[in-house]
Amino acid sequence: MAWRASLSRSVKEIRFLFCQSSPASAPAREFVKKNYADIKTSNPSLPFLVRECSGVEPQLWARYDMGVERCVSLGGLTEAQIDKKLEDLAKAG
16 A cells, blocks of 8 residues: 555545444444554645534545545445545545
């Protein structure tokens, strides 16, 4: 996962949006719980935001240069698939 170390070169902000209690958001919550420390250690200046909102569909947002943002839905994905989505967003920047 060498791409994680260079995440802050292509992405200016990462934002996770999910529900605190819904089963659909469980993989996103677990992904953040397991990977937050590793991502922040590798990219200490990268804003990594977690937003919780009751009843919302889990989403991952990436902000790039010039305010460009991309969003992917995380509904129905496993933790491994969420990791792949984050990698794809990092490479898209």
